[in-house]
Amino acid sequence: EAGVTQFPSHSVIEKGQTVTLRCDPISGHDNLYWYRRVMGKEIKFLLHFVKESKQDESGMPNNRFLAERTGGTYSTLKVQPAELEDSGVYFCASSRTTDRGPNNEQFFGPGTRLTVL
Amino acid sequence: EDQVTQSPEALRLQEGESSSLNCSYTVSGLRGLFWYRQDPGKGPEFLFTLYSAGEEKEKERLKATLTKKESFLHITAPKPEDSATYLCAVQPSGGYQKVTFGTGTKLQVIP
Numbered sequence: 001e002a003g004v005t006q007f008p009s010h011s012v013i014e015k016g017q018t019v020t021l022r023c024d025p026i027s028g029h030d031n032l033y034w035y036r037r038v039m040g041k042e043i044k045f046l047l048h049f050v051k052e053s054k055q056d057e058s059g060m061p062n063n064r065f066l067a068e069r070t071g072g073t074y075s076t077l078k079v080q081p082a083e084l085e086d087s088g089v090y091f092c093a094s095s096r097t098t099d100r101g102p103n104n105e106q107f108f109g110p111g112t113r114l115t116v117l
Numbered sequence: 118e119d120q121v122t123q124s125p126e127a128l129r130l131q132e133g134e135s136s137s138l139n140c141s142y143t144v145s146g147l148r149g150l151f152w153y154r155q156d157p158g159k160g161p162e163f164l165f166t167l168y169s170a171g172e173e174k175e176k177e178r179l180k181a182t183l184t185k186k187e188s189f190l191h192i193t194a195p196k197p198e199d200s201a202t203y204l205c206a207v208q209p210s211g212g213y214q215k216v217t218f219g220t221g222t223k224l225q226v227i228p
Contacts, residue, residue, distance in 0.1 A: 043161070
């Protein structure tokens with residue numbers, strides 16, 4: 001079973017530019033999550049998709065961040081315009097849905113390291 | 118707001134020297150407490166889910182336990198390949214899937 005993949009692995013951009021991160025979840029996983037880890041801090045929840053619908057986006061920092069999940073498959077996270085404080089590692093995770101709701105076992109991708117200069 | 122505090126921040130052990138990592142948490146009703154392992158440059162790897170106080174789970178040299186306020190990850194006779202950062206996270210009941218992570222314990226096992 002292929003794992004969660006993320007692209008790119010690294011991105012270096014200048015303040016004010018736009019960056020789009022991509023996540024391909026494990027096939028058959030309806031639940032897709034985005035997280036971010038800023039240097040020295042804990043991993044923080046950004047949002048949760050169930051198929052193509054946003055279930056919870058309470059962790060999104062501001063309206064410069066836009067997440068989409070086309071057709072309930074892969075997801076993109078766009079930052080526009082990027083600011084210095086957006087630097088960090090962005091993780092994507094996916095999980096199955098069971099009869100009791102989303103499976104607690106979340107499989108994480110390797111992350112995208114974003115540096116905003 | 119849910120909170121997770123892990124201690125120590127870093128731990129250095131000799132191979133074979135058993136120890137425990139601590140995770141203290143505050144959550145408005147616990148749906149689940151998770152332990153993950155993270156290697157440098159990789160995403161967190163799921164280890165365990167604990168649901169209620171008194172529950173224990175084991176995997177190889179790792180054993181996780183849960184009380185109403187904290188969880189412990191016991192490492193018995195560790196090997197160098199157990200070196201990693203161990204993350205604890207909680208998920209509240211009654212809400213969505215918003216998981217709160219701790220900052221982790223960086224474990225180094227020396228041969």
